[in-house]
Amino acid sequence: MSKRTEWKEPVLIDPDKLQSHTDKEQETPKAQEIPLQSVSVVTEDNNDTLQTDKQPRTDKKRSRWTTVFTASIILLLSAGVIGEIYRLINWGFVIHPALGITFSALTGVTIISGLFWIWQGLKGLRQLKKTEELHTQAEALRGQKTHGQAQPLLKKLDAYYENTPINKSFKEAVRQVDSAYNDGEIISYISQHALQEQDEAAHQCVHRYSVQSGIMVALSPYATFDMWLVGWRNLKMLREITNIYGISAGATTQWSLLKKVLHNIAFAGLSEMTIHASSHILGSSLTSTISARAGQGIGAGLFTARSGLQAIKLCRPLPQEPSEQLQLASVTQSILRNIK
């Protein structure tokens, strides 16, 4: 009987005593397994990812003098600005009450909109951080043949998508998840099906902007102007992509996303490098036959495409399928065709 501990004996169960599984499945498939196996494991995971998130941030040491300097300069400037605004309003009231009221109303509007702007930016930042966290968790589950561990992640994703347009397609995809799927399959199913429309739209957006910036650079007469063009198009593209994936697009969000995108491009993986190289070869044979300007255009277009695809990767809480990462090749081809 010592064997009892190793395995469970097969049992026949009275069908009437079964808990109805199908009803539950609609909402949360395989919900029954959470308490059994995974709860403790997942919370551990959680802590780990949080810690790894925080560590690099604490590493950044700022000199004390820098902090004092920035703080004092901000204080000084804001004191100056507030004083100046106060004087302006005062002066307005002295001239005529209507002018004073206009000035104060303008100030009020500026303050309120500024606060909203900051709040939006912070919200976007928070969303980006959350996305990154979910992404690492999903990445860890990808390809796993275990059961029941994807459930907590799905719940988190559900909370994440609450009140966004993606909510509906996500719920639909979750409802269709089969009871036989293992964790890896659930992740790739949701990744493929919940964000289908968004992916399509985002890819089209990347495609459009990269072709645009390619053509603009190819046609623009000044090199300095090129830089502005590419930067402008890139920022606009990032804003659109964040919108598509339901991340609120403040300036701070855009800025941090751009930083991350550039960082990722600078440290691109080998696979992407090879894709890049091959597209380069394609481009160079073309440039020699057309013109140097067109070559620059292709380069700029490619850069935009790469940053767009990186942004998609950062905005998706679920990892992309490997085949989707090969999208760059197809974008490259259409840029080439358009510039020709």
Next chain:
Amino acid sequence: MGLGSKLKNLIGEELLDDIQHQLKEVATQGLDKHLKIAVTGLSRSGKTVFITSLVHHLLEAGQSRSLPFFDVASEQRIISVKNLSSSSNSPFPLEQSIQALGQEPPSWPESTTGLSEVKLAIKYKPASRLKRLVNDTATLYLDIIDYPGEWLLDLPLLHLNFEQWCNKQQKLFLLEPRATLAKNWVTAQNTIDWCAPADKQLLSVLSDEYTKLLHLLRNNENALSMIQPGRCVLPGDLASSPLLQLFPVLHPPSDLESIPEGSMYQLLEQRYEAYREEIVKRFYREHFSRFDRQVVLVDCLKALNHGKPCFDDMKLALTDILQSFNYGSSGFLRRLFSPRIDKVLFASSKADHVTSNQHHNLDKFLELIIQDAQREIRFEGIDTRCMALASIRSTEAAEAVLDGQTISCLKGINKQTGETIALFPGEVPTELPTELDWNSSRFRFLDFAPQKLPQTDLKPAHHIRLDQALEYLTGDIF
């Protein structure tokens, strides 16, 4: 002598046949893509159901969304799928099989007794923009052959002459439970003088006994797999042919060089050679030498239910069979002229007969059965994968509280009694169980009756991982 027969003499009939066949194939394969999938598996491993379900889901792929992991279908790039089986000499009885599964109450399709063929033409939109530039749509021709699993066991005979085969069988008949079951037949054989002039009457009696013995070995109770020659148990159109009056000589005369003409031994040897040449080789050349991809279906639950002898026998049979296939990388030109298998999927069928958290274990257990074969295939640089799948789902996932513990179990209709039962079938071991475990009540995998497979509006819930199998086998072509 005409030119044709001269050529035949010069090059040899076989080679000429091959060339002719290949030229014909090249002509048809030149423009569109052709893919021939070998569905391999011992008898009762679920080949027919697999093919039926696969074809049914594919035919419906344009309308229903039942294959979420089959990219070309989930991206809705399949325009339409057409069944061209009627152009074949022996079309696969698709309608009957689908009807059997779609009626009330549904039943498993009849097991196969002869060779049949499915030909599908899949029209789809290519994924890459470049290809779409050349052509808006493309067509993939998919050929699948269904045949009785019993015949497959003849393929290893291709590499053996009569003497070698007898030696192999001799070793096999020393193992339990074969030795006990075949006791009478072995003793009857021992009394015979093989060098004596052939007595056809006696041979016929002995071969009848042998056939009965083979049926006994493969029945539900003993469930052995290594049954050779396969046509003896399932003759097809060869019933009562003298070629099938064939059995191995377990104790051959010591001096094989000086076997007299017309002796018993020589007659059996001649029959064996004829069987090999006329039946096995023809079967192999016409249907089995040209494949691009292969699925090996294994019924792991049968091995688990029947214990170690069944497991060992199944392992031996599968390893032997898989040696008969051509493996190697198959490039574009290769595929045109002499296709070789470049992807092999090992699938444990009936994954719906275990709870879904056991699928991973089922994969591991499958690896135990096919490890030798897989090692050899991998050595050739072939991509292999193990997968637990169910062509048709016959159970529902359910859960019950037992001794204060929630366990997931299966709910379905018992195939034998027709009652609805709920069963926790036990856990699939990932290591080979010990002697004690085989006989204990550790697992109890019952056969379930199928759930109804509707004619239209198929759902992913009608199968387990059939879409992933398809994606693995054909995904790179689309």
